[in-house]
Amino acid sequence: MRANGKCSNKGEIFLQIALILAMLFAGEVLKAQDLEETLQQLPEDPAKEFVRPLTDAFGANLNTGWLSNAAKASVSGLDFKIGLVGMGAFIDKDQEIFILLDQFFPLTESQALNIAQTIPGFGNLPAGEQSAILARLLTVPLKSETSGPTVFGSEDEYVTVQFPLQTIEANGNQYQIPAQVLEITPVTGILQDPGIFPTVAPQLSIGTLYGTQATIRFLPSSRYIDELGKISYFGWGIQHNPLVWFKNPLPVDFSVAFFNQRLKIEDLAEASGMAFGINVSKTFGGFVGSITPYAGFMIEKTTMDIEYEYQVLPPPAPPIVFDFEIEGANKNRFIVGLGFNVVGLNILADYNFSEVNTLNLSVLYGF
Numbered sequence: 001m002r003a004n005g006k007c008s009n010k011g012e013i014f015l016q017i018a019l020i021l022a023m024l025f026a027g028e029v030l031k032a033q034d035l036e037e038t039l040q041q042l043p044e045d046p047a048k049e050f051v052r053p054l055t056d057a058f059g060a061n062l063n064t065g066w067l068s069n070a071a072k073a074s075v076s077g078l079d080f081k082i083g084l085v086g087m088g089a090f091i092d093k094d095q096e097i098f099i100l101l102d103q104f105f106p107l108t109e110s111q112a113l114n115i116a117q118t119i120p121g122f123g124n125l126p127a128g129e130q131s132a133i134l135a136r137l138l139t140v141p142l143k144s145e146t147s148g149p150t151v152f153g154s155e156d157e158y159v160t161v162q163f164p165l166q167t168i169e170a171n172g173n174q175y176q177i178p179a180q181v182l183e184i185t186p187v188t189g190i191l192q193d194p195g196i197f198p199t200v201a202p203q204l205s206i207g208t209l210y211g212t213q214a215t216i217r218f219l220p221s222s223r224y225i226d227e228l229g230k231i232s233y234f235g236w237g238i239q240h241n242p243l244v245w246f247k248n249p250l251p252v253d254f255s256v257a258f259f260n261q262r263l264k265i266e267d268l269a270e271a272s273g274m275a276f277g278i279n280v281s282k283t284f285g286g287f288v289g290s291i292t293p294y295a296g297f298m299i300e301k302t303t304m305d306i307e308y309e310y311q312v313l314p315p316p317a318p319p320i321v322f323d324f325e326i327e328g329a330n331k332n333r334f335i336v337g338l339g340f341n342v343v344g345l346n347i348l349a350d351y352n353f354s355e356v357n358t359l360n361l362s363v364l365y366g367f
Contacts, residue, residue: 060357229265289342
């Protein structure tokens with residue numbers, strides 16, 4: 001809800017800056033194709049593999065950028081920073097394709113009819129026998145090998161299903177289905193070779209009370225990647241410096257931390273992340289100008305829940321609803337970074353080493 005025109009303009013400008021930062025990470029995204037519409041062309045197992053790299057990328061990004069300056073070892077004080085955090089997951093070539101061997105591929109009615117028509121003599125069979133074959137193809141999936149681009153794959157290649165020579169039984173009769181290839185022509189990669197896949201969010205940090213600092217991130221529903229639809233994001237975290245309880249301070253700041261976040265893509269998917277971390281930092285300088293090297297380690301877990309409809313029979317027949325969960329690839333990470341401050345303007349950059357490596361670039365103002 002808009003309180004007044006002035007607040008509204010400021011909010012819009014702030015969101016525009018966030019989107020610009022996202023595009024710096026995004027690289028080249030070429031094809032305007034909707035993720036939900038694409039998944040609706042695939043049964044569950046191929047859909048999982050198609051979207052798995054996106055789960056890994058979002059999961060890696062959710063836990064990026066949290067550990068930088070450790071909380072100060074002070075009983076009370078004011079440590080306030082607000083700005084934008086940009087997270088980018090590096091996409092490898094092996095995340096652009098998938099292969100499923102020895103799978104059983106469920107057919108839609110039109111696909112079953114096309115395959116049935118390749119059976120020798122199918123057109124000469126009685127109508128009842130043809131119906132029995134079609135019913136068999138719709139209820140018992142055929143053995144297959146499915147391969148093709150993932151969500152990050154080429155827009156010039158289709159997901160293909162290769163069926164080996166095999167025999168089915170209908171009405172007590174055996175029918176041989178020739179080896180053939182089925183192209184799922186609506187399904188191609190939709191985020192071609194992004195290089196670094198982006199996530200961006202405004203962030204606010206405030207402390208310090210008994211060595212504790214709180215951080216929140218919030219991105220209202222926005223469409224900064226057209227192919228994915230509207231994305232919203234909320235995350236929070238707590239850092240605590242246990243050195244506040246000791247009389248003799250150390251020459252560095254040290255903290256333990258917990259973070260929790262949730263990201264939603266339209267009504268299609270919801271990703272959640274949780275992480276425990278430790279970090280150490282050392283600031284040289286003051287408010288006018290300073291430099292802060294930092295390092296950290298995190299244990300993390302992310303998941304993405306996806307729900308979509310798969311239309312086997314034409315409407316008005318109800319679709320099948322697939323609902324599954326994918327776990328992100330990253331389980332832990334090491335972080336090294338450097339922060340710069342000039343009169344309260346803080347620029348933080350760090351690299352995260354994990355199964356899916358990420359880069360963080362944050363621009364924050366505070367003290």
